Amino acid sequence: MGAFVASDSKTVNSERRLLCVVAHPDDETFGSGSTLIKYAAEGASVFTSCATRGDVGEIADRSDATPETLSAVREQEYYDAGKVMGVKQSILYGFRDSGMAGSPDNDHPNAYIKVPMDEVVAKVVDTIRELKPQVVFTFDEGGGYGHPDHIHASEATKLAYFAAGDPSYEGSTLEPWKPSKLYYHGFPRSMMRKWFAAFAEADPDSDLAKLDPEEMGVPDETLTTELDISAHAETRRKAIEVHQTQYSPLDRMPSPELEADFLNTDFFIRVDPPLADGESGIVETDLFEGLGI
Template sequence: MTDNDGATAAKVDVLFILAHPDDESFGFGGLMAWAQSQHLRVGLVCATRGEAGEISHPSLGTPATLGAVRERELRCAMGIVGVDPVRLLPYRDSGMQGTPGNDDPRSLARADREAVLADLVSQIRDLQPHAVITFGPDGVYGHPDHVRIGEIATEAVMVAASSADPFLGGPWQTSRLYHMAVAREDLIEMSQRETGPFANTPPDVIATMGIPRSEITHVFDVSEFIDTKLRVLASHATQLPYQPEDGGVGDPAMRPRLGRESLKRIPLPWPEDRETADVLDAFNTLPDPA
């Protein structure tokens, strides 16, 4: 079951399958802005409404209203970069590892795996994306919802291409599958800062986050779109420092970080459609992606 925009699905070039509102903006706000400039069709499936997230200021919401607030923030952000449709699944944010939200029976962490898989297979078959982008096994920083949605979305790409479960729609072979990729070396450097994301994270913890830079297959220079990306990020007001100049995305030192986004291509066991496979290759700054 999903909360879908519109009765008739529009097919998309790129489909993001992520866990929470703001995952898409922090990870790919620049890539989405570039795709909009190229008149590419981009869709988003978001597994939760981020109910366990932060509330940066009491005026912005309460624990009871946060899910609805974050959905509005998400739709505002995606409107800036023309992402449509935006579809939300009916699962609840599980919270960080070891928090009470992990045990909530409504959470993505506790959801029936086959039900989540069926939801994602149905979305892929309906939207028929040329490329799917989701989380890898690292979940960037190990958030249980990142890890789970990435694992199931990766399987859903495979199942969607098969003849299984015809009641979920006809088979669809996605040409490309990518995992969000953040270089571990960059996270280690960020952990040594006094402020900002991952600042002062212990070395043994940061060593488990991200992936080695050598595994990244696609790096996108989105510096041209940083101002748009900042507008997209600003839509997620509940999740930003209330004074963003104090180490938040408004920190000038963060701008170079915002100008690069990256992916790891995951091989698929069928021939790709070369006519559509290079949708993202054209923007890749790395030579000859594997």
């Protein structure tokens, strides 16, 4: 019987722990929500940490939130969406949203991007040491579409990933924990080109049409990991709906084909361990591949 129990316990993957580090309430759902849903559904403990309360984000027409209530409403949306996705713990650090690149909020004295990197890294190290994830992921180095908070969170997460397992790191009093794998979530640039061409065709004067797709997402050839998330589209739609203050990415989908791209596949760049010499392209279909859990 023992052998069967061991085998069964492996198939539910209850030892797996995954941490997703983002900057604003909604990033965890709009960016890579189906990956969180997939691993939670398979029995993993899934955690998110979010740097800000999205204080200066847009307010969608359908929401009753005001600029004064936005941060509190978005904080609740973050917790509620986490519950829909099966997230075990949704952590929020409460830094101030820095706003889009070039906006006056960038210069607010409490803006997240003004917080010294050491301080941000220490928060993420504490989270990693407390939750002991084997796998950590965050934004790519360009923040998906250049948002300064995303770039700040990506850099902090990479530094924290390595510091968390380092006994000589002085920024945390918790016991060291060394995660096994670090990923950047990435939207393939080939998909961005299709999206933005369609946006520009539909409305040449829209803000989206003015963005340069060559600066969005990541080059396809840098992607290493491809997840089939198609089974989780309906739960993803529900979690997206929870973020009522934000315009749904599904409402801006220019075609059913592009919506299917968005809902069926998530892509990642494996940062650590790096690919072996001679390896390139998509080499994995599971973030926990090779860990034996």
